[in-house]
Amino acid sequence: MRAGKTILVVEDSQAVNAMVCRALELEGYKTCSAYNGEEGLTLTQAEEPDLIVMDLMMPVMDGFEATRRLKEDPATSSIPILVLTALDKVQHVIMALDVGADSFLNKPFNAKTLIDRIKKMFENQAMAGSVGTDAQKAIQQVGKVITISRTRRQMFEAVFHALQQAAPCDVFSVLICRPDSAPFFVTSERFIPEPVLEQFRAKVLRIADRVLPSPCPREALRTEMICTAGFGTSPAFIPPFRASVHVPFCLSDAVSGVLSIGSHDRYAYDEDDFKFLFDLGARIGPTLSKITI
Structure with missing residues (x-):
């Protein structure tokens, strides 16, 4: 080598x-x-x-x-x-x-x-x-296999690892709402079982409906899960995310979204974590919003 x-x-x-x-x-x-x-x-x-x-x-x-x-x-x-x-x-x-x-x-x-x-x-x-130079990595999505480009995966891994340095973070997600699509990217160190993922996704969607200019189109919702440690390392049980912080970002009347972080620790977050995530959303929201599934 x-x-x-x-x-x-x-x-x-x-x-x-x-x-x-x-x-x-x-x-x-x-x-x-x-x-x-x-x-x-x-x-x-x-x-x-x-x-x-x-x-x-x-x-x-x-x-x-x-x-x-x-x-x-x-x-x-x-x-x-x-x-x-x-x-x-x-x-x-x-x-x-x-x-x-x-x-x-x-x-x-x-x-x-x-x-x-x-x-x-x-x-x-x-x-x-x-x-081939255009090859993509196949990763596991709940219920099926989809493809994810190397650059996109690295982008979410970069944000996830940086968040772990700044705040308790067991999961990081980005919901992007457009009139015709609603990709929901979930990044975690380990694979998240469907019941735990569904609970977290439902909470993010409730937040989105309250704070975004228009409702998130449920029929266009697609979930993509990025597991940074590999799926083979997942434990048999992952507890629910008992604490979470959610902040909106709006680029136009047609494009908006929600950045979220979650922790298994019920008392993980304070006001500073909200301010940090809000600032992060303002800086990286425009780039993340261009991503599609």
Whole structure:
């Protein structure tokens, strides 16, 4: 897996850049370094790396622009890009995935987490290559199997893991209401049994009917469940979500939605959690609302 593989590290902090390169070299990878996005583009052309570790906030050219250019260039679009982001910048993760990043890693991180993520990215690349570059991952939905794109899955996983750093969060959901569709995305670390999911979904729908400009079209409701730890790790029993916070976001008279988090702990939330989720909805609602099933 590692033989002959070169990884480009684009990070403006010399200390972090050196630390990342050292960790990679100890695992047998070859490395090269750039300290801003512009240097990263130049080195990508010169070194033709197998993977790029990209910081987002850098001088001269930031990681967003560098990633966008790399993914728009047919000569470099297939190179996997791992972006480095701060824990409290959920919107940065979503922006990076929007411009083509393949995965993300929250700062601060340790060497093992970095190496594990990179190994997984190479495995995913090999798997995608065996079945076509447009392959999608099949995930389990209650009652049937549907497909979910890698970028969409990463987007919801990014928000879910960031929420876990900021507040008690056993489940995160987004209900998007349009006149002709109503996707309901549910993200949890473990598979949620149908009775527990139905109870939570019913509560979200009641909230939506009260706070959104128009009722959610029940006939267009479709649920997509994203299980971040894999379905095989689920326990035999998951208790109901005894506490939850729900905030609306409205983009127009025709498009609105509800962001929700839930916890098994009845006393998990306070007013600060509501304010945090409300602010998050304002920042990421426009991006999430474009997603369809």
